[in-house]
Amino acid sequence: MKKLTMHQKKRREGYAFILPGFIYMVAILGYPLVYNVILSFRNVNVKTFASHKDVWVGFQNYVDLFKNPTFRLILKNTFVFTFWCLLIQFTIGFLFALYFSKKFTFAGPIRGMILVGYMMPMSVTALLGKNMFDKSSGVINDLLMKLNLIHAPVDWLLQPGSAMAAVIAMNCWVGIPFNMLLLTSGLTGISTDVMESAEVDGANSWQRFWKITVPLLKPAIMAVLMLGFIYTFKAFDLMFIMTNGGPLNSTDVLGTYAYNLSFKQYEFSKGSATAMVLFAILFVIGLFYLKLVSSEDD
Secondary structure, three states: OOOOOHHHHHHHHHHHHHHHHHHHHHHHHHHHHHHHHHHHOEOOOOOOOOOOOOOEOOOHHHHHHHHOHHHHHHHHHHHHHHHHHHHHHHHHHHHHHHHHOOOOOOHHHHHHHHOHHHHOOHHHHHHHHHHHOOOOOOHHHHHHHHOOOOOOOOOHHHOHHHHHHHHHHHHHHHHHHHHHHHHHHHHHOOOHHHHHHHHHOOOOHHHHHHHHHHHHOHHHHHHHHHHHHHHHHOOOHHHHHHOOOOOOOOOOOHHHHHHHHHHOOOOHHHHHHHHHHHHHHHHHHHHHHHHHHHHHHO
């Protein structure tokens, strides 16, 4: 028997260490994903689920989805929700990161208080938002009326435009601390020597920001935007608890629509097809991000 080299032994040890995690991932994530793909190509509903009389329909479920005006509205809602959440939470999170990267009294405690929103479970945040935007007892109406910005309570969660604005606001409340935390970590990695050298060379604050801070922070910015897109695009519990997708599907997103198709309308195959559309979009975005990262490393 050929004697293994030290490198081969180390390599086998590495495989042995990752094998349990790989088996776990295949069992917990791999099988449901494959089953969901197969289910999306069949016709499984409440009538055929128990009798096993479902038939293979190919891409028909996907064709039916994209022909459905409700699905197209929900796809649009998902992108609109994701765009505004990313824009708001990244902008404010970046400003907070720049501000709290400076050393001043109580910077740490204040930054810790801001992170409370990110540490709370999304279900708790959704319940909080539902109460805050309530027409009769919500603090939002009470505050706006005291400031004379409105003269009568607004039913925020029962009007399409304001309902979407409400869920965006609550999602940003969670996302801003997350953006701030990651961007602050990136800022701390920028050497002060580089900034001091640029200042000596005559660069003003604006030039130092655009020519030094932003380029050096680019990997952190890309990571924040990528993770933010994934977390936001697959949103479910926030809408499910705050508005249940209403009114008139105005806050329905792909996650809630897939749930409603599968567990309320019992159209299991169409629910699986919706989930696969969600997965496909995130998969493409993930590949795009990996390509950007690899091109940066070259």
